Amino acid sequence: MVINMDKRDRSDIFKKRLLEVMEQGKVSRSELARSTGVDRSTIGQLLNIAMPRLPNGQLVADLAFALGVSADWLLGLTNRPERPGDIIAAAMALSPAERSSADEQLLNWHKEAAGYKVRHVPATLPDILKTERVLDWEYSSFLDRPVVSAIDAMRSQLDWLQSGVSDYEISLPIHELQACAEGTAYYEGLEPKIRFEQLQYIADTCRQMFPRLRLFLFDAHKVFSAPVTIFGPELAVVYVGQCYLAFREAERVRSLTEHFDWLVREAKVDARHVPDYIYSLLKQ
Secondary structure: OOOOOOOOOOHHHHHHHHHHHHHOOOOOOOOHHEEEEEEHHHHHHHHOOOOOOOOHHHHHHHHHHHOOOOOHHHHHOOOOOOOOHHHHHHHHHEEOOOOOOHHHHHHHHHHOOOOEEEEEEOOOOOHHHHOOOHHHHHHHHHOOHHHHHHHHHHHHHHHHHHHHOOOOEEEHHHHHHHHHHHHHHOOOOOHHHHHHHHHHHHHHHHHHHOOOOOEEEEOOOOOOOEEEEEEOEEEEEEOOOOOEEEEEHHHHHHHHHHHHHHHHOOOOOOHHHHHHHHHHHHHH
């Protein structure tokens, strides 16, 4: 980024960038003059290399608006041509969220992260590890979306995992498994047979797919996390109920990745020992 410079140097940058964005957008001098409310000769003077001229602030703003770039970029104050609002929109986006984290949008994000590690903190048990009978119980009150679509989405996500395209790490509060075993909190009212079948399935799957699939259990009394999925180095998604907050700005993704790694370091039960821990719950 260049801020302090001679007027001629800034004028040169302005002319070069103005011409560059006009050529990219195939905008003629006449069209730009009409868009900004000035004479065509004024645009010609701004583009004249022999004349070290800079427009006034109003015209700079009008030019930037007409061409869809930032005024700071035209003046050489930044190397990002996007307008501030566009930069924010690109770095963070809102996407509608389905009832399940195994919806079509998340499947697309998984495919986008092919070859990278996916890190996930679920809101309850991971959808990718839920049995069909648990999904049926969860979706029983959602009449607008048949459970079969959720099951199909879950199967697609599991197929993706089993393909070995990406490693998958899950960090889960240990109380989630305990509540499932005891039939308390979220799992109150769910039949014991279904709960035990669910725990058995998680234990067996984690054992069979280790180390490609790694489940870590942390103590929520000591560490905490909102539901989040980090798709490699370029995308992190936070689940906030009716929508997803999708972050693509590198620093935000890096921060959430470090947060997840902290959960792993603080895990009460390491991924290698999770199957045995679940089997001990079943025996109790």
